[in-house]
Amino acid sequence: MAGKTLYDKLWDSHLVKQREDGSALLYIDRHLLHEVTSPQAFEGLRLAGRKPWRIDANLATADHNVPTTTSERAGGIAAISDSVARIQVQTLDDNCEAFGISEYKMNDAGQGIVHVIGPEQGATLPGMTVVCGDSHTATHGALGALAHGIGTSEVEHVLASQCLVAKKMKNMLVRVDGELGIGVTAKDVVLAVIARLGTAGGTGYAIEFGGDVFRTMSMEGRMTVCNMAIEAGARVGMVAVDDITLDYVKGRKFAPTGELWERAVANWQTLHSDDNAVFDAVIELRGEDIQPQVSWGTSPEMVLPVSALVPDPEQMDDPVKREGATRALSYMGLKAGQPLTDIKLDRVFIGSCTNSRIEDLRAAAAVARGRKVAANVKQVLIVPGSQAVKAQAEAEQLDQIFIDAGMEWREPGCSMCLAMNADKLGAGEHCASTSNRNFEGRQGNGGRTHLVGPAMAAAAAVTGHFVDVRELMSNETA
Amino acid sequence: MKSFKQHTGLVAPIDRANVDTDMIIPKQFLKSIKRSGFGPNLFDELRYLDEGHPDQDNSQRPLNMDFSLNQPRFKGASILLARENFGCGSSREHAPWALDDYGFRAIIAPSFADIFYNNCFKNGLLPIVLSKDIVDSLFLALAENEGYELLIDLEQQCIVLPDGTSLSFEIDAFYKQCLLEGLDEIGLTLQDKESISAFEQQWRKDSPWLFDVL
Numbered sequence: 001m002a003g004k005t006l007y008d009k010l011w012d013s014h015l016v017k018q019r020e021d022g023s024a025l026l027y028i029d030r031h032l033l034h035e036v037t038s039p040q041a042f043e044g045l046r047l048a049g050r051k052p053w054r055i056d057a058n059l060a061t062a063d064h065n066v067p068t069t070t071s072e073r074a075g076g077i078a079a080i081s082d083s084v085a086r087i088q089v090q091t092l093d094d095n096c097e098a099f100g101i102s103e104y105k106m107n108d109a110g111q112g113i114v115h116v117i118g119p120e121q122g123a124t125l126p127g128m129t130v131v132c133g134d135s136h137t138a139t140h141g142a143l144g145a146l147a148h149g150i151g152t153s154e155v156e157h158v159l160a161s162q163c164l165v166a167k168k169m170k171n172m173l174v175r176v177d178g179e180l181g182i183g184v185t186a187k188d189v190v191l192a193v194i195a196r197l198g199t200a201g202g203t204g205y206a207i208e209f210g211g212d213v214f215r216t217m218s219m220e221g222r223m224t225v226c227n228m229a230i231e232a233g234a235r236v237g238m239v240a241v242d243d244i245t246l247d248y249v250k251g252r253k254f255a256p257t258g259e260l261w262e263r264a265v266a267n268w269q270t271l272h273s274d275d276n277a278v279f280d281a282v283i284e285l286r287g288e289d290i291q292p293q294v295s296w297g298t299s300p301e302m303v304l305p306v307s308a309l310v311p312d313p314e315q316m317d318d319p320v321k322r323e324g325a326t327r328a329l330s331y332m333g334l335k336a337g338q339p340l341t342d343i344k345l346d347r348v349f350i351g352s353c354t355n356s357r358i359e360d361l362r363a364a365a366a367v368a369r370g371r372k373v374a375a376n377v378k379q380v381l382i383v384p385g386s387q388a389v390k391a392q393a394e395a396e397q398l399d400q401i402f403i404d405a406g407m408e409w410r411e412p413g414c415s416m417c418l419a420m421n422a423d424k425l426g427a428g429e430h431c432a433s434t435s436n437r438n439f440e441g442r443q444g445n446g447g448r449t450h451l452v453g454p455a456m457a458a459a460a461a462v463t464g465h466f467v468d469v470r471e472l473m474s475n476e477t478a
Numbered sequence: 479m480k481s482f483k484q485h486t487g488l489v490a491p492i493d494r495a496n497v498d499t500d501m502i503i504p505k506q507f508l509k510s511i512k513r514s515g516f517g518p519n520l521f522d523e524l525r526y527l528d529e530g531h532p533d534q535d536n537s538q539r540p541l542n543m544d545f546s547l548n549q550p551r552f553k554g555a556s557i558l559l560a561r562e563n564f565g566c567g568s569s570r571e572h573a574p575w576a577l578d579d580y581g582f583r584a585i586i587a588p589s590f591a592d593i594f595y596n597n598c599f600k601n602g603l604l605p606i607v608l609s610k611d612i613v614d615s616l617f618l619a620l621a622e623n624e625g626y627e628l629l630i631d632l633e634q635q636c637i638v639l640p641d642g643t644s645l646s647f648e649i650d651a652f653y654k655q656c657l658l659e660g661l662d663e664i665g666l667t668l669q670d671k672e673s674i675s676a677f678e679q680q681w682r683k684d685s686p687w688l689f690d691v692l
Contacts, residue, residue: 016677017673021650022651023652025674030688036570039511040511043513048662054678056689057692064508082509123692135568149569151569151596151600153663163667163674165663200496200566203591233566235593254691264685323494324494418500437500440501441500445529
């Protein structure tokens with residue numbers, strides 16, 4: 001008999017009921033909420049006269065449209081200058097208060113981007129089912145959890161019933177063996193995977209990331225990888241539990257302790273795919289083949305190694321790809337055959353649920369140290385993922401490195417990843433961004449996003465154009 | 479939720495692959511705490527020549543007349559014909575809310591992004607997957623025939639073309655039932671509340687560290 005995959009195990013352990021029509025009721029352990037996708041769900045509960053099923057399963061925080069300047073944050077909600085955003089942040093507070101849901105409010109010490117604070121606080125744990133009204137919820141899969149994004153109707157559904165109506169997905173293994181070269185990061189790995197799979201290649205699958213590269217990767221790196229599973233179309237990304245996972249979880253605020261910890265660990269150690277598990281699809285890459293990546297187009301699959309040239313749509317056989325690339329080059333203001341290193345940047349954004357953890361800030365600071373932002377770069381935003389990350393970075397004096405380089409050190413939030421607040425691109429501006437989506441207008445109407453890792457973003461900030469970060473690193477060792 | 483049984487309507491095209499949810503409804507409109515009113519900002523960046531903001535009088539804004547929905551022949555369309563991977567990107571349900579608020583009842587495409595596909599059913603919107611070849615032929619027919627209408631019959635799982643040809647489509651049995659009857663999915667789940675409670679009780683015994691910590 002074939003063994004089970006990690007996904008099979010997590011699915012089976014949370015299955016409340018398999019219905020005859022093929023749908024199933026899946027029990028949800030942790031429900032994360034934020035201000036943008038929850039107000040209509042709470043309103044729905046009220047209109048139907050329903051109450052949350054299990055209050056202690058829910059954790060809320062304000063992240064998507066909170067301001068990130070210290071001056072605007074200092075005044076609390078009343079000082080949020082965007083009146084529509086202010087109402088939304090206030091509504092989250094009001095709803096959490098009314099329903100008794102735990103919340104990290106805008107200026108609380110535990111506040112941050114929902115996908116940063118979950119693991120950081122130990123509020124998301126291995127073996128859990130985790131949902132949130134946000135497509136980057138797969139981030140928590142890095143812990144060996146089954147985590148995915150849901151819509152607002154499902155937010156209401158989970159609040160009311162602690163369950164989700166779900167259909168089992170297919171299993172995909174993305175295996176990266178070998179070793180990553182120096183200067184190649186988790187972000188480069190996941191961008192290379194998306195380039196291979198395409199933006200819809202993972203649709204209908206739960207992806208498990210396996211192989212040497214993920215086994216040796218830090219938890220922060222695993223979160224970066226799982227975070228972007230949705231950019232390959234997969235709602236779920238996961239990494240099996242190992243000692244790196246357990247070391248990360250131990251001692252976190254909401255993690256079990258004492259005898260409960262021992263029991264939990266015994267359970268979590270089973271959270272890996274069996275040796276004889278069968279996957280519906282397997283994709284393999286070699287770590288040595290992955291170079292620092294830069295996206296050139298308007299879909300995360302439009303990405304290449306930094307040494308590459310902007311591709312020529314005329315050379316593409318697939319008419320859909322050709323048309324997409326033609327449109328993308330026109331939107332991005334790029335020419336076929338142009339080296340990616342020739343692209344000049346107007347702004348740089350280091351942050352988002354993909355790359356705003358302490359390891360990311362350390363990587364960016366290592367490049368920024370002793371350098372200055374290039375003259376053609378108007379603004380470099382460094383937005384830590386959470387208050388805890390911010391405090392840690394300040395304890396390590398990373399903030400001073402950024403400030404000395406001419407960069408802006410901001411308050412935690414989603415910021416320019418989706419540009420719901422004042423942090424956004426102007427029309428036609430090129431931005432090196434550590435976020436997850438380069439869609440048209442994503443970071444501001446007419447803005448041109450290039451997805452990169454944090455060290456690559458910092459390198460672009462100090463040189464004014466894309467550069468292979470390894471060139472700056474070799475200067476340091478020389 | 480409103481039900482969907484049979485619908486006849488005018489078809490409008492959006493002829494590009496990977497239409498993402500930022501394109502369907504840009505982020506500045508997500509700050510609303512309501513479910514309605516998103517229709518005038520559907521495809522905002524494609525539809526208007528200026529930059530859209532919430533609380534704007536959209537009737538005064540300059541239209542991009544190259545965009546299909548602004549062309550007189552597609553006025554009043556209720557069926558959207560789209561390309562691969564429609565609705566990719568974020569989980570925002572504002573995307574189906576905007577399509578619904580505009581007046582769309584169904585979307586036909588060769589493929590949809592998972593979360594968007596799911597979200598449609600919660601809002602009485604029917605996403606229909608047809609093969610790429612058939613979608614190509616519908617785009618051609620639409621380009622050649624002004625006033626191109628389709629009849630969609632969910633019960634029979636078929637689309638009837640103007641010439642009487644019938645195309646069948648697949649749909650999940652659960653979703654079909656929910657749409658046909660306009661079912662309240664939460665109410666349906668809560669009919670199983672005893673199963674949920676029993677599961678939860680056992681789960682609490684097996685994994686006590688997951689409870690009562692927040």
